[in-house]
Amino acid sequence: MKAVIYSRVSTDEQNPRSQLQVVREYALSKNYTIMEVFEENISGSVHPLDRPIFKSMLNYVKDVGAEVIVMYDITRFYRPPAGKVVDALSILRNIIDEYNVLIDFAREPEIEDPLLAELWRFLKSWISAYERLQISMRTKYGLMRVKKEGRLYHKPDLIYYYAAWLYNKDLRDVTKEEYYNARRQLYNIIKKYWDDPRYKKSRIIEILSNNELKGMYMRFPKAPRKYITIYRLMKEV
Incomplete structure (x- = not known):
């Protein structure tokens, strides 16, 4: 699967390269083909769609047909303000639907906010189910295309x-x-x-x-x- 990496660090965070290395190794372990890496130095409280590099990444995803966005953990995606935790899921779903892309995370985050921790547990389950659905749909439409082209689509004998x-x-x-x-x-x-x-x-x-x-x-x-x-x-x- 074609993938891009999004790495975000705040100005007060140290050693962003170690984070990027972890994400690269994770992407390779999943057999993702890394198309491009996007690095951004900005606070996690800034809405993802208000970040210049994040928006550039989404445009790139759309242009090249990337299938996965890989990040270090969910806190790299967004640290929503108090009382707005559910917004993170809404933003995530909108991006996935609009850009037809899966968002994958390399690490379990260390989350103190119990609501955000609950969101992460739900998100893990949802991402796994979504990934299975995507694989199933790609297989289904791939077979339909092959059949329409008059080629065989069963295991070769x-x-x-x-x-x-x-x-x-x-x-x-x-x-x-x-x-x-x-x-x-x-x-x-x-x-x-x-x-x-x-x-x-x-x-x-x-x-x-x-x-x-x-x-x-x-x-x-x-x-x-x-x-x-x-x-x-x-x-x-």
Whole structure:
């Protein structure tokens, strides 16, 4: 996932670089691709949308399609005034909805305000649920797009690998038509061994990997090699 880092420190805080290092390490541990880092020296009591660097970051997020904003902890996002703790959640939700971005935090904050601490506990649960929803939606729409383009969208089987090798394509670019053409060809290759009593059916895949399908297995060493793979093909066709 494409990510940006937002690091905020107040004028009286020390060693902002150590905070940034923690956030970088956390982002890498989550396999985020760091697109840009935004550093701002401003009080946490200033509304996020009133901060020049924070607003620049949001514009950047929108321009490059970043998916995650990573911060040290929730206090880097906002320290709302007394009686306005719930505002932090409202601001957060508006940013997430408007910019279609997840906000992630690298550390548990040390919070003395019991209301802000309660907000953090709720926020952690909400962020986790939102992240699961985002992953689910990306998967759903990704499959819909692939299906609309006429490409396959299931876990690759032997036919899938054979089609990619036959048409010299990446696995994700194999079309349905190419898949079914490859299926017929692969069936005919296997059939000459399948119907010949001189060959044990359990060893056909081994024979193919050293002969007709040698090139395919050299390109795709993870392609299936189990007997059940060709058994299903011969029974289904």
